[in-house]
Amino acid sequence: MTTSAAQPPVIAIDGPAASGKGTIAYNIATTLGYHYLDSGALYRVVALRALEHDVGAGDAAALATLALDVDVSFRAGRALLGGRSVGDALRTEAVSAAASRIAIHPAVRAALLARQRAFRTPPGLVAEGRDMGTVVFPDASLKVFLTATAEARAERRYKQLIDKGIPANIDGLLRDIRERDLRDSTRAAAPLVPAPDAVLLDTTDLTIAEVTDAVLALHCVRHDPA
Numbered sequence: 001m002t003t004s005a006a007q008p009p010v011i012a013i014d015g016p017a018a019s020g021k022g023t024i025a026y027n028i029a030t031t032l033g034y035h036y037l038d039s040g041a042l043y044r045v046v047a048l049r050a051l052e053h054d055v056g057a058g059d060a061a062a063l064a065t066l067a068l069d070v071d072v073s074f075r076a077g078r079a080l081l082g083g084r085s086v087g088d089a090l091r092t093e094a095v096s097a098a099a100s101r102i103a104i105h106p107a108v109r110a111a112l113l114a115r116q117r118a119f120r121t122p123p124g125l126v127a128e129g130r131d132m133g134t135v136v137f138p139d140a141s142l143k144v145f146l147t148a149t150a151e152a153r154a155e156r157r158y159k160q161l162i163d164k165g166i167p168a169n170i171d172g173l174l175r176d177i178r179e180r181d182l183r184d185s186t187r188a189a190a191p192l193v194p195a196p197d198a199v200l201l202d203t204t205d206l207t208i209a210e211v212t213d214a215v216l217a218l219h220c221v222r223h224d225p226a
């Protein structure tokens with residue numbers, strides 16, 4: 001699919017939990033001077049609000065209302081909820097699991113759609129998540145789908161947590177990642193699947209810098225094929 005002339009370009013980066021897409025997307029946005037959308041943070045913010053307000057993960061209507069009303073903004077890629085920084089609160093395993101549970105509801109996804117598309121402003125956008133290339137920006141100029149084994153992803157998450165001084169258990173992380181993968185890829189609404197025109201990149205044995213360079217090279221070829 002080609003990018004419409006009137007619309008700023010979008011690089012869509014999708015993939016499973018802990019595939020490195022957040023860091024990679026942010027680096028690419030910074031390098032290109034593009035805007036950055038961490039769509040998972042929107043689902044996480046709604047999940048955090050739901051936990052704080054005792055809204056059940058099965059209450060689609062109440063969750064959709066929360067998603068429409070939630071006061072979320074971003075500063076340097078970090079989420080603010082009603083002006084307060086919630087970066088760390090959003091990364092807990094409880095919020096991760098709750099986000100993937102609430103993300104199954106079509107009404108919640110619909111409530112977040114316009115918010116995500118509003119990030120598409122000049123000079124361009126790097127958007128990361130699960131359905132950037134399939135649902136939110138189907139006309140993205142470049143779609144990349146990152147994969148890595150669940151073991152490699154659990155290992156990466158483990159190192160991140162230990163580096164931050166947060167105690168972690170590798171078996172528990174692996175179990176959480178597998179559960180989230182299964183729920184994200186088998187749900188009916190916008191499941192985690194590569195778009196038919198996405199470039200698949202297995203990052204198991206690649207560094208963040210190698211993946212970032214590979215995606216930037218793909219972007220340059222699409223953007224300036226001469």
Ligand code: C5P
Nearest residue numbers: 039040041043099100103129130131184
């Ligand atoms: O990307 P991240 O791990 O922060 O996303 C948290 C959860 O939000 C995912 O497990 C997924 O269920 C949901 N999500 C989604 N669609 C997106 C981004 C995230 O369903 N575009």
